[in-house]
Structure formats: C-alpha cells, structure tokens
Amino acid sequence: MALYNLSAEQSVLGAILIDAKSMLVANQLNLSVYDFFHPQHQIIYNCMQKMYENGEKIDPVTISDELRNHDLLDKAGGVVYFKDLVTAVPSVSNVDYYAKIVKDFSMKRSGHEMLTSTSKNIKSMDKKSLITFSEDFKSMVLDNSNAEDLVVNASKVTTNVQRGGILTGFDGIDALLGGGMNFTTLTVLTGRPGAGKSTFLNQIIANALSQGFNAFLYSGELTYEMSMDWFTKTVANPQHLLRCTSTMGNYTEVSEEGIEMIKKWIDEKLFFFSKEAKADEANISHAIEYLATKKNVKLFILDNLMTLDFSGADKNEKQIHVVKSLKRLAKKYKIVIVLVAHSNKNSLTYKEPHVFEISGASEIANLADYVLKASREGKEPETEIIILKNRMTGSIRYKAKLTFDTPRKRFFTKTGNELKKDFGYMPSYEQASFD
Incomplete structure (x- = not known):
C-alpha cells in the first residue's frame, strides 16, 4: 500500500x-x-x-x-x-x-x-x-x-487534584509532605555517606508494599544478597528474628520460615535492577516504563545518582538530562521516584542545610518536587530527616529525629510506633466456624 x-x-x-x-x-x-x-x-x-x-x-x-x-x-x-x-x-x-x-x-x-x-x-x-x-x-x-497535540484546553482540566501517594511510614514526615510522597513526583534524598539514607529508604519500600504498592530498587553499591538481607531484617516480625553470637559479637538473623514468608510476600511485588545491565539512562528509563506499565510498580528507588553511567557526555549536563527524564516518567505514569544524591564537599560550610548542597549539577534541586536530607552527627545512632524543599505544601525546615534500632534494622521516632509496625508479610487465618 x-x-x-x-x-x-x-x-x-x-x-x-x-x-x-x-x-x-x-x-x-x-x-x-x-x-x-x-x-x-x-x-x-x-x-x-x-x-x-x-x-x-x-x-x-x-x-x-x-x-x-x-x-x-x-x-x-x-x-x-x-x-x-x-x-x-x-x-x-x-x-x-x-x-x-x-x-x-x-x-x-x-x-x-x-x-x-x-x-x-x-x-x-x-x-x-x-x-x-x-x-x-x-x-x-x-x-x-x-x-x-502540544496544548490542552484549560477548561477541560479537572480541578480534583490527586492527593496522597506513597507514605514513608513516619507520621510527622508524611503530614508535612501532604500525605506522603505524592504520585507524579520526583524526590531527591541527599546526605553524606553513613547518614542512614539506605535504611530510611528500606522502610519506605516496606511501608509501600504494606499499602499494596509494588516497588523497584536500583542500588549501585549493594549486591542482591546484601539488599535482601537488610530488607528481610527490616520487615521481619519479632518471632522470626534470631539472636546469634559469634567471635565478632552478637548479631541478628531472620529464621528460614520468616525468609520464606517474606519472599512469598514480595513475589511479583518487589523488583531489583539487573546487575547484568548497564545502569545508564536508556536502561533505567526502559526498566521504569516496563515495570510501571506491565507490573503496576508505583515506587521507584534509585540509589544513587553518582553510580549511574554518564560516559560519553559532560557529567553535569548528563545528570540534568537524566533527572529531567525521571521527572517526565513520574508525571507520565503517575508514579513516585526517589533519587539518592550525596551531599557535596561544600555542604559542611553551610550554617543551615541547603538544597544546593547536593553533589552534582545545581539544577537537580530545581527539578525535584521534594528534597530531603539525612543527617547524622556524632556517634549516637540518631538520624535527622530534614525537609529542604516541598513543592506540594511548601512546608520546609521540618526535622524528624529518627533513632536506629540495631536488631530490627529500623528507624523509630519518639512514639516507638515504627518498631511495632507489622508490614503484613505473614498470612492471616480466619477462625473456622463450628456451627
């Protein structure tokens, strides 16, 4: 024809x-x-x-x-x-x-x-x-x-703004963000290495799964085994946590029964980025589109920006291009994307935390809908999550103090509710009727 x-x-x-x-x-x-x-x-x-x-x-x-x-x-x-x-x-x-x-x-x-x-x-x-x-x-x-096709008649647009999204599991943070991290948004989580970013994100993933939202994790630093080990310890309920002792001291393991239950719970719900694939913009974007359309994944964690492949282009320009692409995907598929970016060397010179202490191109902060910072000072197992940018509600400078519980591999606030959280991986049984 x-x-x-x-x-x-x-x-x-x-x-x-x-x-x-x-x-x-x-x-x-x-x-x-x-x-x-x-x-x-x-x-x-x-x-x-x-x-x-x-x-x-x-x-x-x-x-x-x-x-x-x-x-x-x-x-x-x-x-x-x-x-x-x-x-x-x-x-x-x-x-x-x-x-x-x-x-x-x-x-x-x-x-x-x-x-x-x-x-x-x-x-x-x-x-x-x-x-x-x-x-x-x-x-x-x-x-x-x-x-x-490039314009839309404004009178045809609904005024019903979609509220809420993926809850972090920390009530104070969720309230300030406007009901969690809203769908269609890009969040940048920054902070120096060892500040507790990965632990914070682990709990967000677990909380998302407990809400019924599928999730994806790209980790440029951890192996599959390390990611799963940390995740199962975060999710496990007390009856599945075993206290063990070795020449190195005391440590916690998850029982085989607990691991099997958790694996069954996350089947077709939690996905990792393949270590066999090159972590560049094309592959990351393709993975996001595939999971958003075929696997109904709503939460995407990319940890972290500096481990993505930027070869063959000016590093800052490529970073901006990648972040723009991520934001476009978040809007197109109505998903939540969280991008980890370490703080730059100049962050120590700021008297107050600032959005532009993100390592990499300065435009990254401008493109983000939320900018959160994880900060840990001293030897105490405490991390502060600071809201540096909040496009949804405008509330910023809020600080949530989180304490790390080593056996549970969880952060918890003053109420301690986070340690009592049952993420729901254990099957529930209904009492049989004898009538």
Missing part, C-alpha cells in the same frame, strides 16, 4: 492558493516541505512558505511568477497544474484535515524507513541497540506530532 495520499497533498496546496490563511493552519500543524511525498509538491510548498514568511500574496499567478524566476516552474508542473490544484480542493475550510492526513503519512514513511533499516541489521543488534532504536522511534513519532 502506498504511504501517501495524492488528493490530500493537492488539497492542501490548492487551499493555500485559494486562501493564503490556510498556510497559517498548515504551520500550526508543523507541516513541513518533507511531509509531502511528491517532489513537485515539495517545490510548490517550499515556495509558498518563503512567500508567506516574506508577507507576499499567494495565488496561482504570483507563485507561478516566483517559480519561473527560479527556473522551477516546469519542475512544479507548470501553470496548468496550479489550475488543477485549485479545482481539486473539496472544501477550503477542511484544510486542517487534509494537512493531518499528509502529516500522518509522512510519519508512517519515516517509521517504515527506520524499521526497514533496522530489520537489515537486527541479527547483529544487541539489547542496548534495540532499546536505543525504540527510543529513537518514539522520538520520531513525538517530533512529528501536530501543534494541536
């Missing part, structure tokens, strides 16, 4: 010849010279564009004269062809429909060319190349979208 529509191309050109205002409609739809399939139509439309930009009148006589001056009249079909174009137009008022048809076929031709080219080399393409191709194909479709 031919990937063009001759009548639609002729109708667009004919409408412009009858009423030059039709050129404005074509421009609003981002119609370009190369959207036309026939070379003579490309010549005519190119001439029309230049005359329109110069404020010149467009009709069969003026455009014939302009093309003749550039020795292009014969290639465009001659004077007779312009008469045919004018008579070919069913209705000038429908020029936007004709232009959309031309645009649609142009996009399909581009897609066909990309697919044809790729099919010739598909045997030699690896997974990364296929992902890159899919991103390029998507960009081509978006680049060929109509101007009409």
